[in-house]
Amino acid sequence: MQIYLPIAEVSVNAFLLVGLGGLVGILSGMFGVGGGFLMTPLLFFIGIPPAVAVATEANQIVASSFSGVLAHLRRRTVDFRMGTVLLVGGLIGAALGVVIFNWLKSLGQVDLLVRLSYVVFLGIVGGLMFLESLRALLRAKRSGAPQRRRHNWVHNLPFKMKFRVSGLYISVIPPVLVGILVGILAAIMGVGGGFIMVPAMIYLLGMPTKVVIGTSLFQIIFVTAFTTLLHATTNFTVDIALALLLLLGGVVGAQIGTRLGTRLKAEQLRILLAAMVLLVCGKLAADLLIQPSELYSLGAGE
Amino acid sequence: MIRALGLLLCLLPLGAQAEEVVLGLSRDQVAITATFEGDDILVFGAVRREAPVPEGPALEVIVTVAGPDRPVIVRKKDRRLGIWVNTEAIEVDSAPSFYAVTTTGPLNEILRRTEDLRHRISIPRAIRSVGAPAEIADPAAFTRALIRIRRGEQLYQSLEGAVDLERDTLFRTEVDLPANLTEGDYEIRIFLTRGGRVVDNYTTTIPVQKVGLERWLYTLAHERPLIYGLMSLALAIGAGWAASAAFRAFRA
Numbered sequence: 001m002q003i004y005l006p007i008a009e010v011s012v013n014a015f016l017l018v019g020l021g022g023l024v025g026i027l028s029g030m031f032g033v034g035g036g037f038l039m040t041p042l043l044f045f046i047g048i049p050p051a052v053a054v055a056t057e058a059n060q061i062v063a064s065s066f067s068g069v070l071a072h073l074r075r076r077t078v079d080f081r082m083g084t085v086l087l088v089g090g091l092i093g094a095a096l097g098v099v100i101f102n103w104l105k106s107l108g109q110v111d112l113l114v115r116l117s118y119v120v121f122l123g124i125v126g127g128l129m130f131l132e133s134l135r136a137l138l139r140a141k142r143s144g145a146p147q148r149r150r151h152n153w154v155h156n157l158p159f160k161m162k163f164r165v166s167g168l169y170i171s172v173i174p175p176v177l178v179g180i181l182v183g184i185l186a187a188i189m190g191v192g193g194g195f196i197m198v199p200a201m202i203y204l205l206g207m208p209t210k211v212v213i214g215t216s217l218f219q220i221i222f223v224t225a226f227t228t229l230l231h232a233t234t235n236f237t238v239d240i241a242l243a244l245l246l247l248l249g250g251v252v253g254a255q256i257g258t259r260l261g262t263r264l265k266a267e268q269l270r271i272l273l274a275a276m277v278l279l280v281c282g283k284l285a286a287d288l289l290i291q292p293s294e295l296y297s298l299g300a301g302e
Numbered sequence: 303m304i305r306a307l308g309l310l311l312c313l314l315p316l317g318a319q320a321e322e323v324v325l326g327l328s329r330d331q332v333a334i335t336a337t338f339e340g341d342d343i344l345v346f347g348a349v350r351r352e353a354p355v356p357e358g359p360a361l362e363v364i365v366t367v368a369g370p371d372r373p374v375i376v377r378k379k380d381r382r383l384g385i386w387v388n389t390e391a392i393e394v395d396s397a398p399s400f401y402a403v404t405t406t407g408p409l410n411e412i413l414r415r416t417e418d419l420r421h422r423i424s425i426p427r428a429i430r431s432v433g434a435p436a437e438i439a440d441p442a443a444f445t446r447a448l449i450r451i452r453r454g455e456q457l458y459q460s461l462e463g464a465v466d467l468e469r470d471t472l473f474r475t476e477v478d479l480p481a482n483l484t485e486g487d488y489e490i491r492i493f494l495t496r497g498g499r500v501v502d503n504y505t506t507t508i509p510v511q512k513v514g515l516e517r518w519l520y521t522l523a524h525e526r527p528l529i530y531g532l533m534s535l536a537l538a539i540g541a542g543w544a545a546s547a548a549f550r551a552f553r554a
Contacts (some may be wrong), residue, residue: 004338004481006516007523011339011481047482059534066542071549112387225535232531236523240534241336247538251545288385296447297388299375 007239008052014245016046021060021246025253028064029071030261031198031213031273036061036191036224037122038280039246048242055231055238056246061192061224063247064254065217071258072214079165079211082175083218086197089176090223093183098230101188114189119285121185121196126277129199133270166207166215174205183223192220195277202270209266321361322350323492323504332479332488332510340481343367343508345490346474355470359497362405362412363465363473366423366493369400369457369510370486371430376444390437392444396430399484400457404464404475414498421500423493425449425458456480485511 003014020042024035036057043053072078104113157171178200182193194216201212232238261269328344345365355361374397380389405412409424418424431445438444452458457480465475487507494502512520523530 002337002339002481004334004336004516006512006519009482009484059538062535063538063542066539067545068542070543070546074550112385225538228535228538229528229531232523232534233527236527238523238531238534240519240523240530240537243534244537244541247541251541252549254542255545255549290386291381292379292386294447294451295379296444296451297377297379298448298451299377 003241003245005048005052005239005242007237008048008056008242010047010049012046012048017242017245018249020046021064021249022253023249024246025064025067025250025255026257026260027253027276028061028194028217028250029068029254029257029259030264031194031257031269035064035250037118037189037195038276040189040191041280041284048239049237051235051237052239052242055228055235056242057191058224058227058231059238059240059243060246060250062221062228063243064250065192065221065224067251068254068258069214069217069221071255072217075214075262076165077211078214078218079163079207080218081161082163082166082168082201082205082207082211083215085161085172085175086179086182086215086219087222089179089181090183090186090193090219091226093180093185094187094223094226094230095183096180097184097187100184104188115284115288117185117189119281119288122277122281122284125195125199126274126281128203129270130274130278132203133267133274136267137271163207166205166211168205168207170205178204179219182219186223186227192224194220195273198273209269213261320351320353320356320501321494322502323494324348324350325490325492325504325506327490327506327508329508331508332483334483334485334510334512334516336515338481338516340479340483342476342478343490344474344476345492346472347492347504349471349473349494356496361467361470362407362495363467363475364403364405364409364413364423364493364495365465365473365475365477366404366428366489366491367400367402367477367479368398368428368489368491369484370398370488371396372399372484373397374448376448378444378447390444392431392435392438392441394429394431394445394448397448397452398428399486400479400488401425401428401452402459402461402477404459404461404477406463406465406467406473408462409460412495412498413493413500417495417498417500421491421493421503423491425460455482457482479510483510 001014002011004011024039028035040053040057043057044050069078157173159172160169161172162169178197182197185196186193197216198212201207201216202209228238325347332341374394375391376394377388377391379386403423403425413423418427422428426449429445449458465473467473488510490506490508492504493500
């Protein structure tokens with residue numbers, strides 16, 4: 001069934017959109033990532049104008065994250081305290097990100113820089129996670145005994161705060177910095193930023209994997225809601241019909257994903273996410289390196 | 303004086319008013335609804351004559367349908383440090399968002415270049431590009447790329463031989479509009495040519511616009527963006543909650 005999207009001004013298959021939403025929703029529930037880093041390029045691919053894809057994706061992430069967070073709330077795997085600290089950083093970061101974005105736009109080449117930052121960030125995060133979880137898997141097979149968390153420089157900073165749900169007593173500086181970084185990326189790359197935040201929470205802050213996902217979803221809801229409003233009021237590029245179709249699939253997918261996630265071991269979950277991040281990174285890198293079949297592209301003039 | 307008038311009357315059938323277009327359209331507007339999948343417009347009409355069919359070259363008909371003109375930026379990618387980057391760009395001052403030319407025969411045979419220049423009939427002529435920056439070596443390649451890309455999206459069409467002309471009087475053609483249309487007034491032009499010269503032309507417009515829910519959402523998004531944004535968020539939160547509640551009920 002074809003449906004005409006009022007803001008995107010294109011006609012697309014409604015079932016395709018629901019299906020895409022569902023697929024990305026499953027990933028979102030499983031890994032605690034918003035799925036924007038997958039969905040946004042997929043929307044470009046089916047012919048949605050990039051500006052509309054980015055803005056609408058933010059709105060859709062709100063829905064799938066909210067649905068996911070409710071499932072985590074019931075299992076008490078959301079660290080509100082940590083989430084709020086991350087959120088403070090996130091909102092500052094998002095505002096900074098918009099400023100940076102507009103500055104890059106005035107220089108031209110914003111498109112390239114967005115792509116490059118995707119490749120660099122996805123590559124680093126995916127590579128590190130893949131190696132680490134591979135090591136963890138092998139170690140688990142050999143010894144079976146879980147390793148005790150080591151103390152690192154993060155534990156020697158001031159402004160310490162107790163995060164009971166995470167079982168941590170650490171400084172608020174690293175989580176705020178992580179939040180700011182994620183906020184900047186969210187605004188520039190049009191994603192929730194979970195794919196950066198989840199590994200940062202695990203490896204940098206040393207949070208238990210169990211609470212990482214719920215907490216990251218909690219933060220993502222607010223950052224993407226803020227981004228949605230920003231896009232809706234300045235660029236008029238949020239397509240509510242597109243969002244509705246994506247989130248019909250997305251919210252159901254997120255519920256399924258959350259349940260699937262509890263069945264898998266943390267190491268398996270991490271290695272799967274890492275593989276996926278690397279896959280998207282590889283595709284984006286290939287697009288930059290291989291000669292495109294059409295060298296020219298069209299954009300709206302002033 | 304009377305002789306001069308008589309001469310004028312003799313000459314008149316050879317002039318522009320000898321054959322005139324009388325036009326009909328299958329519809330008076332194109333409505334973009336939620337399930338819009340593209341549409342087609344049937345353009346039909348007749349050639350009215352005061353005198354018998356003139357001798358000489360055959361009558362040919364050209365029908366063009368043009369969407370609203372918009373400026374377009376055409377960018378070209380080049381390899382820099384191993385990656386493909388947008389380098390050169392040209393702003394085309396005005397290009398129709400949709401353009402279809404349908405004719406009774408090959409355009410270069412039934413229309414002279416000078417007439418094409420005057421009436422801007424063929425696709426390259428319908429695009430207006432004033433000047434390119436001096437550092438761009440081949441500006442024409444950018445215009446060709448624009449046409450190639452839009453042809454690929456069915457936004458530019460040239461259908462030679464798609465106009466049916468019966469007994470030099472009745473003509474009809476169908477133009478398929480794709481789903482990704484820009485809103486606005488679409489201009490339909492009909493040209494009658496003989497020996498490559500335009501003997502008459504007729505212009506009319508047909509509005510293409512969103513209706514119903516599509517119209518309402520579009521207007522709301524542009525005129526009350528905050529309310530629209532909040533509505534989108536409410537919808538997202540509501541859907542997220544509903545799915546969660548539904549799954550809980552399902553499991554219980």
